[in-house]
Amino acid sequence: MLEHIGITNFKAFAHQDIALAPFTLLTGLNSSGKSTVLQSLALLRQSHGLLHLYDDSGGFLLNGELVELGTGQDVRHDTYVRHESATGDARSITLAVTSDGTRYAWSAAYGREDDLLRMTDCPMGPDAHDADECSLFQPGFQYLKADRIVPAVSYPRSHQAAVGRGFLGSRGEHTVNFLRAHQDDLVAAGPLRLDDTRSASLLSQTDAWMQRLCPGVNLQAVGIDGTDSVRLSYGFGSGISASNRYRPTNVGFGLTYALPIVVACLSAQPGALILLENPEAHLHPQGQTWLAYLAVAAVAAGAQVIVETHSDHVLNGLRIAVKDGRIPAASTAVHFFRRHEQTAEVISPVMGEDGMLSEWPTGFFDEWENSLEKLLD
Ligand SMILES: Nc1ncnc2c1ncn2[C@@H]1O[C@H](COP(=O)(O)OP(=O)(O)OP(=O)(O)O)[C@@H](O)[C@H]1O
Ligand SMILES: [Mg+2]
Incomplete structure (x- = not known):
């Protein structure tokens, strides 16, 4: 440290x-x-x-x-x-x-x-x-600047940064590809995991923390065939009341802007x-408080x-x-x-x-x- x-x-x-x-x-x-x-x-x-x-x-x-x-x-x-x-x-x-x-x-x-x-x-x-x-x-190591990714139709797919080095990019530009590649990784046991009834996978826990910002939301990160890009989409609700998938440009600004922060904290390892x-x-005020809780949970998991x-x-x-x-x-x-x-x-x-x-x-x-x-x- x-x-x-x-x-x-x-x-x-x-x-x-x-x-x-x-x-x-x-x-x-x-x-x-x-x-x-x-x-x-x-x-x-x-x-x-x-x-x-x-x-x-x-x-x-x-x-x-x-x-x-x-x-x-x-x-x-x-x-x-x-x-x-x-x-x-x-x-x-x-x-x-x-x-x-x-x-x-x-x-x-x-x-x-x-x-x-x-x-x-x-x-x-x-x-x-x-x-x-x-x-x-x-x-x-993660460094996320004030100027981060904004809602977009697609994001870069850099194997070297997101998969090889686990780096989200200083603007969070590799976050969606990181989430696609690491969605099944387990979030460290302890306060980073919300809700015992759901999976401890990175994707499921990302959903859980993002729901603190916007109830009911869920995410998907998938590759776009034949391109070097990945796509992020949001859905709301589940089961028969599940919405269609929406592209980031149609769900407001805050969710996408906060996503790199959420993924950086959830994927934190000791050291x-x-x-x-x-x-x-x-983010709305309550979401800001939740982000502080999330950062505290990352510290409890051993990050600085x-x-x-x-x-x-x-x-x-x-x-x-x-x-x-x-x-x-x-x-x-x-x-x-x-x-x-x-x-x-x-x-x-x-x-x-x-x-x-x-x-x-x-x-x-x-x-x-x-x-x-x-x-x-
Ligand atoms: N070469 C330099 N010599 C002296 N002061 C400098 C130099 N370069 C930048 N500064 C000063 O650094 C300050 C900017 O610092 P910094 O970017 O860390 O601000 P900040 O506190 O993060 O602001 P914000 O809250 O807007 O993000 C300015 O006051 C600027 O005058
Ligand atoms: Mg500053």
């Missing part, structure tokens, strides 16, 4: 240390650095294999399968600093993680036009062979790392989840899960981001076993109260 990330001279941060827990919730104002945290992890992950090469072929790969960040000028923090933990050249970008008690750090030199930032000598980092142990590089941006997007969210309901879902004993308070971390001059600042309220938070900084889920005050005035 990742216990910490340190970010120096990267995008929104001059220098920032952030504690990570089995369930980490990142929230705060727009453009305050939340996605930068997830991107720094994704950048390391997509650079794996290049991080130990100190010649021209190694470095931070800025544009790849997970993130497309541009060039050195785009990613180096504007008002770069030489932080005491940074090594080498003051203009370098350093990303460090602690995984299962071991600290790993990588520094790359600034190259204004470069999209592969060369590694600088990094005495505090272990060599590449040690880094292979880091939980960031283990199988089961998996799941990064989720705005899982609440396009880091969620960026603007949703009170996701936060409250986590608080209720703590209060109900579904996840210990010590397994949670909440970070509130806001801009401070040219850089981001992070405040970290601590959750108690009763789901209560140690502090409520201004701007931290206080809009309901602000509005109520105006209404009652």
